[in-house]
Structures are given as structure tokens and as C-alpha cells.
Amino acid sequence: MVMESPFRADMAKGKVALITGGASGIGLEISTQLGKHGASIAIMGRRKQVIDSAVSDLRSLGISAVGFQGDVRKQEDAKRVVDSTFENFGRIDILVNAAAGNFLVLSEDLSPNGFRTVMDIDSVGTFTMCHEALKYLKKGGLGKSSSGGGLILNISATLHYTAAWYQIHVSAAKAAIDAITRNLALEWGTDHDIKVNVIAPGPIANTPGMDKLAPKEMETKTNDYLPVTMAGESWDVAMAALYLVSDAGRHINGANMVVDGGQWLSRPPHLPKEAVKKLSRAVEKRSRAAPLLPRSKI
Numbered sequence: 001m002v003m004e005s006p007f008r009a010d011m012a013k014g015k016v017a018l019i020t021g022g023a024s025g026i027g028l029e030i031s032t033q034l035g036k037h038g039a040s041i042a043i044m045g046r047r048k049q050v051i052d053s054a055v056s057d058l059r060s061l062g063i064s065a066v067g068f069q070g071d072v073r074k075q076e077d078a079k080r081v082v083d084s085t086f087e088n089f090g091r092i093d094i095l096v097n098a099a100a101g102n103f104l105v106l107s108e109d110l111s112p113n114g115f116r117t118v119m120d121i122d123s124v125g126t127f128t129m130c131h132e133a134l135k136y137l138k139k140g141g142l143g144k145s146s147s148g149g150g151l152i153l154n155i156s157a158t159l160h161y162t163a164a165w166y167q168i169h170v171s172a173a174k175a176a177i178d179a180i181t182r183n184l185a186l187e188w189g190t191d192h193d194i195k196v197n198v199i200a201p202g203p204i205a206n207t208p209g210m211d212k213l214a215p216k217e218m219e220t221k222t223n224d225y226l227p228v229t230m231a232g233e234s235w236d237v238a239m240a241a242l243y244l245v246s247d248a249g250r251h252i253n254g255a256n257m258v259v260d261g262g263q264w265l266s267r268p269p270h271l272p273k274e275a276v277k278k279l280s281r282a283v284e285k286r287s288r289a290a291p292l293l294p295r296s297k298i
């Protein structure tokens, strides 16, 4: 479903955003919406063809966009891409860490290297990008002689709030991203006027993440697992990003914005709804009718 943005078309005008994982899924939609609202966009990803195609799509929408090939696991790539973004646009205002790795696996079948790989992409990669971008994002940093500090948006998840089947590596990695966010918000918010927030999407339709967690080959439909609402759309996540980028988000730092329609709160009910309607009053009536036991018998 294509929805109109409720934000002013020029709300991100003059800003420069670098988005890791910005060539596909949620990252691409954030790139597109930031671009449509006036920002210049740099996207970083591992696959040249995918980046080229995303950049050409963004440009066809009139967005000023460039793409850089790189792996967030390599510090030299992170540094090169951040520096190239600055060389290209003369400033960096927004860093979105959307690059992520995922696969379904039983904990007992996951090798330590498989665990480390996802930690490296999601958690260490997020920190590395923040580390390399600091000199551009901070108040008075390169390209920002007079203005305030920039904004970092980290893309996390909700699965680690409880526990998630076959996702021990991703749960650990996303928990680390949440912790990195709060600590940077505290230190860099205080010292450098940089805001650092997390967006935590639930299941989002038509994304590489969803393809991996609910592959087409599975017989069970994804919606069987979504009792509160259906899966969200990338657009929903991008609108949350725009809110945090907008002036309306100017006092929000260290926050975790869950974008899942309340899905993580839900558990399958232990009784059907009809049974609750029928039984609730009856149970209450029965308990009131029962004689109170003398204290000594309790």
C-alpha cells in the first residue's frame, strides 16, 4: 500500500544522510523517504549491483544519491565510506545503521563463528560506523562549523525483549545495539550534541529479513504468528525515522522507538475469547458464593 507522508516535503532539506544497508529492505525505504524529504543520500552495501540499482532508483525520483561498496565489518571500509560521503556532499548530518545479518538456526547447530558473524555485522559494525562518523557528526565537527550535532539512528529489533526461537545470535546482537545506543546517547549527547536513537521494527513485509525468518518454503503462514496485527511495512519504519530526524524529535535522545503495532507484547491466549466471555462472570459468581473458610483452614 502506498501511503502519503504526513511530513513536510522539505523537512530534511540540506541534510546529508549515510545509510548502511541502504540499498535494500528497510534501509532502502529510509533512504528513499529521507531523499524525498530533501536529504542527500549516501548508501553503503556489500553488493555493487544492488547498490547501483538502488542509486539509480533514488536518482529517478530526483534524489541526490551516491552509493559506496563496503562491509561494515571492515574498519577500513567504514572509514573510506564515511570519508567519501563527506568528500561528496561536504557534511554528514545523519547516520542510519541498517546493515544486518540473519539466518534461522537452532542454537545447538550454530558455530561460534556463525554467532560472531552476526555480532560483527550488527553490533560491532554499528559501533565502527558511529566511531568513524563522529568527527563529522559532532557539534562543530568537520563541515559543521556553526550548527549543532547530528543524529544516529540504529535499527534494532524486538526479539530480544523476551527470547526468540532460533535467533540467539540476532537477539544478542540487537541487545548490544540497544546498549550501544544508550551509551552513545549519554556520552555523545552530553559531549558532542549528537542524538542517538534506536528504531525497533517488528516483522516487516517484503524485506530480506522477513524472507529469511519466514521463508516461502515454510508451510505455516507468517500471519499465524502475528496475533495482534499483520506485519508492518518498510514505510512505517521510515516514518519513524523521519519523525526522529524532524524538529519534532529534537529532544529525543537514547530512545527506543518500537514500530511493530504492539506485536512483541502478544502471546497466544491460553483460552479462546468466547470461553473467557462465558466463564469470567460464572467463575466470579462461584467464588463469591463459596463460604469463606475460617483462617485456620487456609
Ligand code: COA
Pocket (backbone or CB within 6 Å): 100, 101, 102, 103, 104, 105, 109, 110, 111, 112, 113, 114, 115, 117, 118, 208, 209, 210, 212
Ligand atoms: N545456519 C548455521 N550457520 C550459518 C548459516 C545458517 N543458515 N549461515 C551462515 N552460517 C555460519 C557459517 O557456517 C559460518 O560459520 P563457520 O565458519 O563456523 O562455518 C558463519 O556463519 C559465516 O558464514 P559466511 O557464509 O562465511 O558469512 P558471510 O559473511 O558470507 O555472510 C551472513 C553473512 C551469514 C550473515 C549472510 O546471511 C549475509 O550476508 N546476510 C546479510 C543479509 C541479511 O541477512 N539480511 C537480513 C537482515 S535482517
